Amino acid sequence: MSACAEMTKRINKMKRLIILGGGESGVGTALLGKAKGYEVFVSDKGKIKDKYKNVLLNNEIEFEDEQHTEIKILNADIVMKSPGIPDKVALVKRIREAGIKVVSEIEFASKFTESILIAITGSNGKTTTATLTHHLLHQDLDVGLAGNIGDSFAKQILEKNHDNYVLEISSFQLDDIIDFKPKIAILTNITPDHLDRYDYKFENYIASKFRVVENQTEDDYFIYDADDEVILEYLKRHQIQSKKLPFSLTKVVDEGAYLDKNNIVITIDNNKIIMPTNNLALEGKHNVKNAMAASTVAHLLKIRKQTIRESLENFNGVEHRLEHVLKINKVQYINDSKATNVNATYFALESMDAPTVWIVGGVDKGNEYRELFPFVNEKVKAIICLGTDNAKLIESFGNMVDVVVETQYMSEAVKIAYKLASAGDNVLLSPACASFDLFENYEDRGRQFKNAVRNL
Incomplete structure (x- = not known):
């Protein structure tokens, strides 16, 4: 070990690093923290995935999931909080009130x-x-x-x-x-x-x-x-x-x-x-x-x-961002699952050069859909609402297109799109919303779309 690393270990010796969230950033921070001489404890209110549990076990890092044991958390010197945890969570408020430094992984x-x-x-x-x-x-x-x-x-x-x-x-x-x-x-x-x-x-x-x-x-x-x-x-x-x-x-x-x-x-x-x-x-x-x-x-x-x-x-672009999946019966299926806000969907609809069947919906984050109206009027022939609550979408776009359909299943959304689309059309998944009502994340949503298209 280098003299610099030894010095780091001595400086940080016995400092207690608490990590809230046992995902990619949390487990990475746990590994780095342990290597730098911190006493590390990982706590996740949800269930930690097996692949991350195995990393923690193999590196002898203490952790818990499906709970937060406050007595083990509030004695921290520093807390690394997963970006998915809001500041308004009661535990985070108590950590800050205790004067404990809260930082992100970066x-x-x-x-x-x-x-x-x-x-x-x-x-x-x-x-x-x-x-x-x-x-x-x-x-x-x-x-x-x-x-x-x-x-x-x-x-x-x-x-x-x-x-x-x-x-x-x-x-x-x-x-x-x-x-x-x-x-x-x-x-x-x-x-x-x-x-x-x-x-x-x-x-x-x-x-x-x-x-x-x-x-x-x-x-x-x-x-x-x-x-x-x-x-x-x-x-x-x-x-x-x-x-x-x-x-x-x-x-x-x-x-x-x-x-x-x-x-x-x-x-x-x-x-x-x-x-x-x-x-x-x-x-x-x-x-x-x-x-x-x-x-x-x-x-x-x-x-x-x-x-x-x-x-x-x-450069070929990134998965789930205006990703051309397949062309079936001269209909292009496009995966833009990464469009989790209105502005991203704006770019997607702007780029459509053919009549489009638009699959939209999910968790609304306070969306204002007005900027999409010109593109919907000009380019969208049918809308498929894919979410647990589609009322705002139907209210916003219901009078602009002849066909608006609701579903809570990706496989059904794609089958409906297949029936509605004609040769030369696009079928675009560009949700303008977060995915957490029906899917694990936008990647899961995009993969389900691609699988459903391939199974047509």
Whole structure:
């Protein structure tokens, strides 16, 4: 063991780390915490999956599930809280009242690496942008992809500790940072989402997203959508320390990225590169923006122009995001299960180039559907509501299309869509809602859709 690791163990000796949530981030943090000399206890109100239980057992880490034993929790020195647990939960309130520090996984794990951190957040596009950024970097750099994707950030630091990390980060994770400071921060956009977690106040959600830059200095970089009015309005009223690199489809920027006809022009410190968009693997205006953000990172980190161009042209996108599944009887079935808010579904409907049977619904997070009305009127021929409570959807769209059907089963939704669609149509799963009423998560929802399509 290195002298640095020995020192870390001595400093943290007997410090008690409590982890609330026994999922990917919780178990990764438990492993890192134990390796750094913490006394670790994992507690989950639900049932911990067997694959995670086995990791905890094999590493002799104490845990409990289907309960929270407060006497074992309230003697913590530090608590790492799963992003899925809201602050309004009684136990979390008691932890804070006891003066115990509560952090997210990204906050805890970042203390144990000197790597360059690229943090990507936003209401939509962050998964695609993070995956694309990693794709652009990985040929030339040692880079990990973590946050809401793949193996946890904490586990990767313990096992690999890459020189660079691309982190997809949610507002929930940002809520529990203290010192977390990425070298490069990206804010893809801000539209109303998760308002149930923010007292139904959009300004609270906006402030949460901007926490990604709160610890940055003038030596760091902030890449953001200069076409997003919410972001621009916030920047007018708040001072950001880092160097701003905006990207835009509609205006020319001196530093950052903009669209000039069919070319992306990126300028950083008077160093300009031009990337054609004609052969972008991903379609849609929103994906041009994702490509701008990712390419700006690659240019900052001195990736070769040829590598950036080739990577943009061969990137296949991410699962459950406008994923073309199959074409059956000349009907294209598209899986956009990752569209868990209205703005994501806006991009999906915008990109439809044929009459569409739209499968929508789930847990409404305070959605406002008005911005979808033009696309529904123009492109949607039938709506299939897939949720336990579809009243708001029916009220919003019932007068716009001739056919509105309700179901609570994915297999039935796909069979109904099969009957309603004609040759040349699209069948689009783009729920605009969370998945937790009928599915484990959006991945489960998307996989069920794909399986149902394949079984037609």
